[in-house]
Amino acid sequence: MAYKSSPRPDFDAPTPIPYSAVTRHLWGDAAAGFVDDWIYVSSMQIHQLLFGLPPGGAFRHSPDYRTVFAADETLTVLSGTMILSNPETGEVVPVRTGETAFFRRDTWHHAFAWGTEELRVLEYFAPPPATGSSGAYAKTKPYVDQPRYDRPGMIGNFTGTLPEGTIRVIREADRLWSLDPEDQRVMTGLFVSTEHLTSGTIRLSPGGRSGVMSHRGSVGLYVLSGRLNVLLEGTDILPRWFELHPQDGFFLPEGTRYRLCNMGGTETETVFGCAPDFRSPEE
Secondary structure: OOOOOOOOOOOOOOEEEOHHHOEEEEEEEOOOEEEEEEEEEEOOOOEEEEEEEOOOOEEOOOOOOOOOOOOEEEEEEEEOEEEEEEOOOOEEEEEOOOOEEEEOOOOOOEEEEEOOOOEEEEEEEEOOHHHOOOHHHHOOOOOOOOOOOOOOOOOOOOOOOOOOOOOEEEOHHHOEEEEOOOOOOEEEEEEEEOOOOEEEEEEEOOOOEOOOEOOOOEEEEEEEEOOEEEEEOOOOOOOOEEEEOOOOEEEEOOOOOEEEEOOOOOOEEEEEEEEOOOOOOOO
16 A cells, blocks of 8 residues: 555644544555554644554554654553554563653654553654655655564673663653642643653643643643643633543644633643744743
8 A cells, every 4th residue: 555644634723623523544554554543633833643553453664654754752652551662773662551652753663552452642743744754754764674673782781771772751750740830730741842842741630720821832732531621811712711521632823822721520631742842932
């Protein structure tokens, strides 16, 4: 099957993206494997998607579908266990539910759904495919003919500390946590923040209401749990108040002023990605 680029849903205004309306896509071919994609947004600044593999499923690569891109990526496991590997270096890392894998541009990667549970993974990718960072770029890289799933030279030289690799797993204790200065019922835990992509999670205790936020990049939200409200600030555009539920997303263009609120009785948690720059326009 010849390579087909993925759809690129984009929005020119703050937009709720209910799960029922997310763009569906099937990635891959017989050699690389097939992957279910749910593409929330694919703008000129950020790419946000959910991908799924059945128990025992996998994606690898093929001449048409090469998994090496000119982008920073975070992969947050929502359900199941992902075995992530770099077939060029032989790195193999398990990534369990609630954990995030991070790697930078030019990192080949394969993924395997371990165990009996369906694998669901939330991915942020920047610079996004619309800039030429995905399929066309991958064709320019030397092809990996013989994938490795072990690290060479380690037998007889492994004392419990791995040498630096291309893939990092971020667990809850590894996140960079902060409290909202206006409301300490709101906390943010960053997975990573680079010159291309900032990704993390925001938790709101019941009644929590963040201060006004805006960024030099576009933001994609994904609700993990609870009921999240988004309030747009400083605009006459209606509606200004949105209600989101688990699996729903929301797109915020660069410079949008907004608050996140929890009006319910249980904690809410939301994953976000921002590209290219998480800082506010005033900074």
